Amino acid sequence: MRELEEIRNCxxxxxxxxSLMIDLALSSVMYNSEEIAEEVYLLEEKMDELTYKVKKLALEAAKKIDEPESMLSVIEMANINEQIxxxxxxxxxxxxxxxEPHPIIRKIMHDVDEEIGRVKVKKGSILIGKSLRQLKLPSKIGVRIIAIKRGNKYIYDPQSSEVIQEGDTLIAVGAGVDRLRELAGEEEEEE
Known part of the structure; x- marks a missing residue:
């Protein structure tokens, strides 16, 4: 049934x-970053759209199955993700x-080993046209890409074959986020 496959994907x-929102939200507080906080805001809008879509699909699917009440768990799962x-x-x-968060909040967050950052790939970056496999970012600079924002679409947990494009926003975790900014061409533009 088409609805069930769409529900699964949603x-x-x-x-x-x-999951990404939690990481970004905590990082926005830790680094007092409005840029990362705004990304959370955009993701929240996307989550609202998906929640509505899942509920609508669940209602449509309920009309076509023998036990329509089984779709309640689908709606509940969507609600739980929305609450998160x-x-x-x-x-x-x-x-x-x-x-201003209480100093203890920042202290707790700084005890976390990994930094998370949002890095925009600028024109002329050496990252453009290379796959994550080719770049070997975890071993070379100590970051891993957990998501790529391409236009309005997110690529979660990108495959090693994913090729970086100009304009991509990389959501990266690790100690080398600043180095990734340099490679993406962000540093030169800021100066």
Whole structure:
């Protein structure tokens, strides 16, 4: 049934988005980054759209199956992912509202080993046209790409064959985020 396959795909995307939102929200507070907090805001809008879509598909599917009440668990799963994303948004909103978090919050977050960053690939970057496999970012500079934003679309947990394009926004985790910014051409533009 078409609806069930679409529901499955939406729920997978919702899981990926909610996980990414948590990482980004905590990082936005840790680094007091409005840029990362705004990314959480955009993802929250996407999550709202997916929640509505899943509920609509579940209602359509319920009309076609013998046990329509079985679709309640699908709706509940969508609601739970929505609640997670709402919580991540509330965390990021601390930064967007310019609320100074208590020092203990930053202390706890700085004890986390990995930095997360959002890096825009600029024209002329040496990353353009190369696959993640070719770049070997984890071993060379100590970052791994957990998502790529290409236009309005997100590629979650990108495959090693994924090729970086000009204009991509890389969501990266690791100690080498600043070095990744240099390779992406962000540093030169800021200076």
């Amino acid at each position: 729920l997978i995307e919702m899981k990926n988005i909610s 994303s709402d919580s991540a948004y509330e965390i990021a909103d601390i930064v967007l509202r310019d609320v």
